[in-house]
Amino acid sequence: MRAFITGASSGIGRELAFQLAELNYDLILVARRYERLEEIKKQITNRDVIIIQSDLNDPDQLSALFKQLKSYEIDLFINNAGFGKVGDSIEIDTSQEIKMIELNIISLHALTKFAIQHMHKGKIVNISSLAAYLPTPKLASYAATKSYVTNYSMALDYELKKLKVPIKVLSVAPGPIKTEFGKVAGVNQKMKGMDVKKCVKKMIKGIENNKKVIVPGFKMKLLKFILHFIPRRWVLASAYKIQNKK
């Protein structure tokens, strides 16, 4: 069994690499910081680990990655790389936002299309966010990118099922997790986040159980459920309050 993970140099992707290696997966790990991937490869001695430096924002590097991937049979294809920017949209640098949209949506879309056309069977797991379910002032464009990820994954999974293609498309919707996300987003995360090891353990359980949308942690599952019943203006006001504290 082989798993492919983007954004494996840090946070959720890095932890997925270690926990999947424990479950006997060989790995293909992708990120821009090659030295970090080398460190992970050094530590995982019992599995075949291929590391690829690629900036998924660069169409040429993405094409080169596709060429490399054609030589491998992949069972678990995880689109994890992504980032957010917190702040008032009027102030956030537009070029950073466009980069985020390109990474979180366009490269994830291209990778997912590659996977459905080249995998013979298996699972694609797209890392979304709980923010996908709520318009989030001060994290507006990031939350919107994750709505795309969740809705696209669900619809694609349904299409493949109808076509009897043996590939499942699952998505993961974590709440706050302790990773480098906050630093990249430009905030000091004051909110308590879930431990990344715990989060990934729950994610893997969800993947094994073929959960269409995996929400790690009871509190976040409850929040997702409650969101269906709360008026949007209240959701907007409390999301704004939470982001404003960061």
Ligand SMILES: NC(=O)c1ccc[n+]([C@@H]2O[C@H](COP(=O)([O-])OP(=O)(O)OC[C@H]3O[C@@H](n4cnc5c(N)ncnc54)[C@H](OP(=O)(O)O)[C@@H]3O)[C@@H](O)[C@H]2O)c1
């Ligand atoms: N942490 C949270 O609270 C949280 C909550 C919900 C959802 N998520 C989602 O979880 C996923 C993983 O985030 P994380 O929390 O683990 O954050 P993280 O620690 O910042 O990790 C992000 C990963 O993405 C990679 N990456 C960023 N830009 C890239 C690019 N252009 N090309 C290739 N790789 C790139 C980074 O590697 P390099 O910099 O080495 O390229 C890094 O490995 C993201 O999709 C995020 O939106 C996070």
